[in-house]
Every structure is written in C-alpha cells, then in structure tokens.
Amino acid sequence: MLGSGLSNQVGASVAALAFPVIGPAGVVAIRQWVAAGVLWAAGRPRPRSFTAAQWRPVLALALVFAVMNLSLYTAIGRIGLGLAVTLEFCGPLAVALAGSRRRIDALCATAAAAAVVVLTRPSPSTDYLGIGLALVAAVCWGCYILLNRTVGQRLPGLEGSAAAAAVSGALYLPVGVLVLWQHPPTPAALACALAAGVLSSTVPFLADLLALRRVPAHFFGVFMSVNPVFAALVGLIVLHQHLDAAAWTAVFVIVGANAVAVTATHKPPTRQVSNFRNTP
Numbered sequence: 001m002l003g004s005g006l007s008n009q010v011g012a013s014v015a016a017l018a019f020p021v022i023g024p025a026g027v028v029a030i031r032q033w034v035a036a037g038v039l040w041a042a043g044r045p046r047p048r049s050f051t052a053a054q055w056r057p058v059l060a061l062a063l064v065f066a067v068m069n070l071s072l073y074t075a076i077g078r079i080g081l082g083l084a085v086t087l088e089f090c091g092p093l094a095v096a097l098a099g100s101r102r103r104i105d106a107l108c109a110t111a112a113a114a115a116v117v118v119l120t121r122p123s124p125s126t127d128y129l130g131i132g133l134a135l136v137a138a139v140c141w142g143c144y145i146l147l148n149r150t151v152g153q154r155l156p157g158l159e160g161s162a163a164a165a166a167v168s169g170a171l172y173l174p175v176g177v178l179v180l181w182q183h184p185p186t187p188a189a190l191a192c193a194l195a196a197g198v199l200s201s202t203v204p205f206l207a208d209l210l211a212l213r214r215v216p217a218h219f220f221g222v223f224m225s226v227n228p229v230f231a232a233l234v235g236l237i238v239l240h241q242h243l244d245a246a247a248w249t250a251v252f253v254i255v256g257a258n259a260v261a262v263t264a265t266h267k268p269p270t271r272q273v274s275n276f277r278n279t280p
C-alpha cells in the first residue's frame with residue numbers, strides 16, 4: 001500500500017517535469033495510452049458482447065477518465081501537486097459522506113469544508129482556475145467511484161474498466177497527436193511521460209491487487225487517505241513546492257476527516273479497489 005501511494009504521487013511529480021515541453025495534455029494522452037494497454041491486457045474485455053445497458057456506464061466512465069486526469073494534471077501545473085491532490089481527494093470524501101445524517105459525518109464534512117477554505121485562501125495571487133480544475137477532478141473522482149460500482153455490477157472482472165480505459169485512450173488519440181505534433185517531445189520529456197504512465201497506472205494497479213489479497217478493503221480505504229500527504233511530501237522533495245503551516249494543517253484535517261468517515265461507515269470487507277483509487 002505504501003509503494004502504491006508513493007508510486008502514484010511520484011508518477012504525478014515526474015509528469016510535471018514534462019509539462020514545460022509537451023504540456024499537461026500531452027502527458028495525459030501518453031498516460032491514458034499506457035493505462036489503456038495495461039488494463040486491456042489485464043481485463044481482456046469482449047466489447048462486441050456488451051449490451052447497451054453495459055455500454056452506457058462504460059462510456060460515461062471513459063469520459064470521466066479523460067476529464068479527471070487532464071483537469072488534475074493541469075491543476076498540478078498551476079497550483080502544485082500537494083494542493084491539487086488534496087482538493088481532488090474531496091471527491092471520494094464527499095461520496096463517503098453523501099446521504100449520511102450522523103453527527104460524526106456532519107462534523108467531518110464541516111472540518112473538511114473549513115480545511116478547503118484554508119487551502120484556497122483568497123488573495124490577489126490566488127490561482128482560481130487551478131483551484132477550479134482541482135475541484136473538477138474531485139467531482140470526476142466521485143463520479144468515478146459511483147460509475148465503477150455500476151460497471152462492476154453489470155460486467156465481470158475488469159472488463160468494464162478496461163473497456164473504459166481503451167475508449168478514453170482512443171479519445172486522446174487526436175488530442176495527443178496534435179499536441180505532440182505542435183510540441184515535439186524531447187527524449188527526456190517523453191521518458192517522463194512514459195514513466196508517469198507506468199508509475200501512476202501500472203505500478204499502483206498491480207500493487208493494489210496484491211495488497212487487497214492481504215488486507216481488508218476497509219483498511220485499504222483508510223490507508224489511501226494519506227495520499228494527499230504523500231503528494232505534498234513528493235511535491236516538496238521532487239518539485240520543490242512548499243506548503244505553509246496552515247496548508248499542512250488543512251491537508252491533515254482533510255485526511256483525518258476521510259479516515260474517520262470511512263471508519264465510521266465500516267461494513268464487512270468487499271475487497272473492491274475501485275472504490276478508493278483512480279488508477280486509470
């Protein structure tokens with residue numbers, strides 16, 4: 001689980017190193033193609049046998065894949081890795097709290113909302129577009145969780161996720177070709193983009209599968225709460241992006257709110273990695 005979380009965030013930081021050459025869109029296109037290849041090989045979907053009822057959530061999931069990663073990577077380029085990932089993490093937190101009427105969940109939601117306000121403190125230099133894109137990624141992650149549950153109910157194994165990743169990769173073909181044509185990648189930028197695809201897609205996917213054979217899905221979900229902390233630390237070490245004391249406090253409050261919310265809603269383990277990750 002530690003390797004999975006660190007790999008995902010190191011992959012995002014390596015991706016940021018390629019932004020000056022090919023931009024977030026170019027990096028995301030390459031990452032989507034890597035993810036599509038990995039998931040297609042693992043899931044071995046049979047799209048010709050899909051019914052219309054199965055294709056609808058798959059196509060919606062593909063669109064979510066495409067928007068989520070592009071909005072997150074663009075946000076990382078504007079406001080930094082730690083802040084972008086922390087704001088994105090509000091998506092699964094909102095899903096965990098949605099519809100609850102318990103006092104502890106209301107306290108978690110209030111604490112998280114206050115932490116978001118602290119993270120996005122308005123000032124003349126505030127990058128509202130970057131913050132907005134990170135929140136778009138948060139909405140997409142929440143939709144990803146809900147759609148993945150539907151896909152998992154209608155299609156066996158990884159077929160639905162693999163098909164969605166393939167469609168998303170296909171959507172990025174014209175975008176990626178155009179961006180890479182206008183901004184030819186240097187060998188270093190191409191290596192960073194490919195590494196991001198491996199570190200943020202392949203490694204977490206395999207590590208999560210191995211981890212869930214050894215620990216309950218509930219514990220896995222709580223552990224995934226530390227991803228914003230990993231993102232802030234990796235952003236500091238790799239990209240030299242510094243957060244002040246107030247921002248660090250807000251990050252830990254959001255992490256704590258998610259851990260408490262997941263713990264409070266604990267049910268018998270379901271062993272579903274898709275509820276906690278956005279690996280594709």
